[in-house]
Amino acid sequence: MLSILGIGHSNPATVIDNQFLEDLNVGTNAQWIREKIGIEKRLSTLPIDYIRDTRNQDPRQALKVALTTPTAMGVEACRLALKSAGIRADQVGLVVCNCCTPSHSAPVEAVRIAGALGITANAYDVFTACPVFALHLDYLNNFRAAALPEYVLCVSTAALTQNVNYNDRSDGAIWGDGAAAWVVSGKHPGKLKVMETYYAADPTRCHAVVVDTFGFFHQDGRAVRDFSVRQTVRLVKRLEDKFALDWSRDVFIGHQANRTMLEQITTNREIPAANHWHNVTEIGNQAGAGAPATLSMHWDQIKPGMKIAIAVVGAGLSWGSVLLEAA
Amino acid sequence: MLYLLGVGAAYPPNQIDKHFLGQLASNAQLAAAALESGIDSRSTVLPLEYVLKTGNQDPWQAKDSLLATPSDLSLKAAQQAIEQAGLKPEQIGLVIGEGSTPLETTPSEGQRIAGRLGLRVPAYDVSSASGSLLLQLNSLLNWRPEAMPDYVLLVSANVPSLHVDYRSGPEGALFGDAGAALVLSARVPGRIRLNDCSYNVLPGKAPGLTVDLYSHLKLDADFVHDFVEGKLSEMLSGGLRSAKVSASQAHVICSELNPKLARKVAVGQGVKDDRIWSAAPSHGYSIGTAPLCCLALAWQQLRDGDSLVIAEAGCGPCFGYACLQA
Numbered sequence: 170m171l172s173i174l175g176i177g178h179s180n181p182a183t184v185i186d187n188q189f190l191e192d193l194n195v196g197t198n199a200q201w202i203r204e205k206i207g208i209e210k211r212l213s214t215l216p217i218d219y220i221r222d223t224r225n226q227d228p229r230q231a232l233k234v235a236l237t238t239p240t241a242m243g244v245e246a247c248r249l250a251l252k253s254a255g256i257r258a259d260q261v262g263l264v265v266c267n268c269c270t271p272s273h274s275a276p277v278e279a280v281r282i283a284g285a286l287g288i289t290a291n292a293y294d295v296f297t298a299c300p301v302f303a304l305h306l307d308y309l310n311n312f313r314a315a316a317l318p319e320y321v322l323c324v325s326t327a328a329l330t331q332n333v334n335y336n337d338r339s340d341g342a343i344w345g346d347g348a349a350a351w352v353v354s355g356k357h358p359g360k361l362k363v364m365e366t367y368y369a370a371d372p373t374r375c376h377a378v379v380v381d382t383f384g385f386f387h388q389d390g391r392a393v394r395d396f397s398v399r400q401t402v403r404l405v406k407r408l409e410d411k412f413a414l415d416w417s418r419d420v421f422i423g424h425q426a427n428r429t430m431l432e433q434i435t436t437n438r439e440i441p442a443a444n445h446w447h448n449v450t451e452i453g454n455q456a457g458a459g460a461p462a463t464l465s466m467h468w469d470q471i472k473p474g475m476k477i478a479i480a481v482v483g484a485g486l487s488w489g490s491v492l493l494e495a496a
Numbered sequence: 497m498l499y500l501l502g503v504g505a506a507y508p509p510n511q512i513d514k515h516f517l518g519q520l521a522s523n524a525q526l527a528a529a530a531l532e533s534g535i536d537s538r539s540t541v542l543p544l545e546y547v548l549k550t551g552n553q554d555p556w557q558a559k560d561s562l563l564a565t566p567s568d569l570s571l572k573a574a575q576q577a578i579e580q581a582g583l584k585p586e587q588i589g590l591v592i593g594e595g596s597t598p599l600e601t602t603p604s605e606g607q608r609i610a611g612r613l614g615l616r617v618p619a620y621d622v623s624s625a626s627g628s629l630l631l632q633l634n635s636l637l638n639w640r641p642e643a644m645p646d647y648v649l650l651v652s653a654n655v656p657s658l659h660v661d662y663r664s665g666p667e668g669a670l671f672g673d674a675g676a677a678l679v680l681s682a683r684v685p686g687r688i689r690l691n692d693c694s695y696n697v698l699p700g701k702a703p704g705l706t707v708d709l710y711s712h713l714k715l716d717a718d719f720v721h722d723f724v725e726g727k728l729s730e731m732l733s734g735g736l737r738s739a740k741v742s743a744s745q746a747h748v749i750c751s752e753l754n755p756k757l758a759r760k761v762a763v764g765q766g767v768k769d770d771r772i773w774s775a776a777p778s779h780g781y782s783i784g785t786a787p788l789c790c791l792a793l794a795w796q797q798l799r800d801g802d803s804l805v806i807a808e809a810g811c812g813p814c815f816g817y818a819c820l821q822a
């Protein structure tokens with residue numbers, strides 16, 4: 170059985186709040202964003218003046234002015250995860266990474282991050298964008314136990330604000346940048362046992378969420394929103410039935426896309442606010458890093474015996490779940 | 497053990513041949529690079545007039561005039577592989593993709609192709625640029641068989657010409673575009689068996705090739721001789737040992753970054769010239785797609801009992817081998 174031994178997250182410093190977006194005069198306002206999306210702030214790798222002055226009309230300029238990179242955020246998240254797990258970089262036997270905004274495709278992001286950490290083990294990308302927390306654990310669960318190294322470092326990083334057209338009133342309100350990393354072992358017990366993993370997809374709908382290499386993010390917002398709520402509810406129901414979850418004690422973490430959607434889900438499943446962990450309100454949608462970063466932020470609140478149901482959905486269209494139990 | 501049931505390869509129609517390279521006279525490095533590498537022609541998705549006029553100074557200008565997308569190529573290859581395997585697309589239970597030159601960083605290549613095949617199955621990318629095929633084979637070989645569906649489709653698409661600066665540097669003589677695919681099973685016997693596979697990467701070492709998605713790719717001039725030559729030789733001899741086959745009996749696929757050098761390494765170890773399968777001389781080097789393109793060439797020529805060793809040393813830097821048997 171896999172365990173999660175440690176976790177970390179990293180975010181950039183620039184704050185894009187709702188008033189800033191309203192002041193861009195692109196047809197949105199702070200009240201609308203708060204009510205419809207439920208996000209107050211997003212953290213960005215971009216300088217605020219650059220967004221104000223250019224609206225990021227040329228994403229190549231974003232790359233040049235960015236104050237940090239997905240690689241740097243990934244490295245920082247990994248360092249924190251290793252520290253949290255109490256292991257050294259040279260003990261890591263494999264690094265797997267997910268990045269939907271790489272500046273370079275060769276070498277792949279995992280190799281860049283591993284190299285920066287001084288890790289000399291194998292490293293490669295396993296990529297599905299948003300539901301990667303479920304995919305990485307499901308992917309590792311597919312291996313024969315003896316084939317996995319002692320410690321695997323998983324990381325998801327993205328700087329989607331660099332692919333946002335800030336003249337678009339909805340996309341600018343969604344995205345934030347960030348990275349999360351988690352240390353997994355099939356040989357050593359950790360704070361969280363991975364009781365079950367699940368990953369699925371409907372690629373016939375994959376063009377509902379797109380990040381253009383040579384341009385911007387775009388999505389069929391309504392279709393994606395409906396899919397996200399419906400699919401997450403299904404995933405949570407399935408975990409409730411299989412693991413007899415008790416929402417007075419157990420915790421739910423969803424894909425950190427928007428707070429309004431998450432509240433529709435928690436209302437449907439009658440999950441009290443105290444048992445719903447999230448970070449999207451203050452950081453924005455960080456793609457694959459959202460859910461694990463939430464787990465990272467609440468790491469010290471995990472109590473023995475607690476079950477944590479993580480249900481993530483997103484690009485692909487793909488979705489997945491992980492049921493964790495605190496040791 | 498894994499069974500390989502079908503393979504496909506697809507190329508765009510345009511060719512950058514010796515004559516065309518001569519027209520790019522301002523770049524003096526091209527002719528020498530072509531001669532040194534043994535690459536005579538390169539397939540490209542770029543309109544030739546565009547290359548002549550602009551040298552592809554700004555790849556972002558090329559994206560709207562491509563003759564085919566990476567996914568167009570890998571879809572065609574996937575359809576070939578599925579047909580050769582005697583299957584219908586809906587029998588595929590998992591699609592794993594890779595590509596170093598995507599037009600969209602999201603969704604993944606695996607999801608794009610699965611979608612175009614009408615599949616509602618798990619799909620994602622497992623990638624490491626040059627080493628992607630060996631990485632994917634090595635991973636699947638280490639999965640629990642019950643974790644795999646009956647049939648798995650691997651797809652690879654690379655259009656590196658989109659990121660080549662034809663105005664300077666040797667890359668214009670080396671890189672070509674392709675899509676390729678492979679159908680595998682852990683349970684259903686197929687034409688070829690995968691018996692062993694290794695994959696390694698050296699993070700922190702000079703990668704050899706960088707692909708800047710916002711600009712051009714760049715090949716380190718010394719990479720081939722400083723890394724590829726020695727490591728390829730090591731991987732080929734390792735693969736032959738693991739396959740327990742003599743060099744003179746084996747079929748081989750070697751790293752396609754410099755097919756002339758690869759052939760020299762293979763012949764130097766005793767491999768017969770007509771048992772070296774190489775697509776790069778006619779199509780250019782297509783990064784992660786290259787070994788599957790060679791496998792598509794070799795597929796029908798292998799006889800029962802023949803051993804095929806794939807030896808890779810490429811950007812990352814990465815290295816490994818695979819031992820196959822018909």
